């Protein structure tokens with residue numbers, strides 16, 4: 400996507416529009432089917448129906464989007480691969496993610512990476528029913544880079560192409576906005592269901608379903624966000640759409656520290672939140688989506704700040720031990736460790752922290768019609784911080800791990816995949 404999106408012409412943008420017009424309805428349709436097949440009658444909950452209708456509406460808008468009529472020489476140009484097509488660099492898969500031939504690596508929903516390795520040496524990946532279908536499906540489809548690439552140099556693009564690209568981008572903006580409250584609305588649906596059957600925690604199958612659903616959402620929004628950015632943002636030497644080819648880790652983490660401390664100080668009405676020490680090379684940079692990384696770090700820092708404040712008390716500002724953030728670049732990964740002395744988590748609660756809607760924050764749940772979008776999180780209380788952050792980390796081949804020392808504190812490791820890998824972890 401970085402190669403494709405550098406200095407795009409109206410022709411390349413048209414090619415991208417056509418790719419999305421084919422790809423997005425497929426992804427949306429799968430989600431609609433899944434929303435209909437939720438376990439335990441969850442599909443009947445009003446909020447789940449609401450989300451399903453959004454997906455349906457977006458699907459219809461995309462398939463009804465008026466096609467563009469192009470003169471034959473332009474059509475021909477769009478179908479011809481560029482001369483340097485074969486020189487596209489090979490992607491280097493991260494050895495910690497084992498791919499299974501043509502398949503997408505299965506998203507492991509149990510918390511470990513076992514499925515990646517289970518499928519090793521087994522091209523038909525027998526792990527999941529979904530995969531079986533997905534494989535057949537993907538094999539019939541043309542590889543992404545071939546659909547995405549076109550020899551578009553030296554052509555004068557007729558003005559209707561610019562107009563088409565503009566209209567399609569507008570339509571995507573409407574769709575993206577419509578789906579902003581999806582996470583909170585699905586969460587509300589789960590709450591409705593929990594209330595209706597008086598369940599305390601969500602079942603494992605619902606947890607797996609949510610992981611898959613939200614991971615797919617990250618993928619859809621990444622594609623849409625990238626397209627909108629390519630069409631609307633001014634060129635920047637370090638950016639291709641929403642991908643920053645030189646994401647500076649120090650800057651991103653530093654900003655997340657400032658933001659999370661600010662939220663913490665506001666929430667507890669205190670003058671100074673717990674100090675945060677950052678140990679990170681200032682020039683450490685790699686290609687990433689900065690928005691994803693700041694979201695992850697911000698969520699984890701809020702957890703650490705809250706743990707420290709609640710352990711020592713909001714009026715004990717002088718006693719707060721510092722939270723340490725250490726960033727190291729390895730061969731395969733960039734790892735960020737966030738260590739706090741907030742008292743840790745009891746061992747019995749560890750399996751729960753990765754489940755959606757598990758929170759020990761009281762009185763801030765989604766009881767009312769909660770309309771915030773994803774990136775406007777309160778201090779805590781939603782129970783989505785850890786599981787969603789892990790999905791963001793995994794989307795680009797990274798991971799998130801947490802180790803707690805009950806009675807002392809918590810260490811969280813964010814692994815960011817430094818090497819490129821070619822496929823999304825979608826089942």
Ligand SMILES: Nc1ncnc2c1ncn2[C@@H]1O[C@H](COP(=O)(O)OP(=O)(O)OP(=O)(O)O)[C@@H](O)[C@H]1O
Pocket residue numbers: 698702703706739741742743744752757758759760776777778779780781782783784785786808809
């Ligand atoms: N660093 C930490 N120290 C102690 N407990 C923690 C820490 N991180 C997470 N927890 C526990 O795990 C629970 C779940 O965390 P998670 O981030 O998923 O949700 P939350 O912080 O409660 O709400 P939000 O969705 O707003 O982030 C927290 O409520 C807290 O009890």
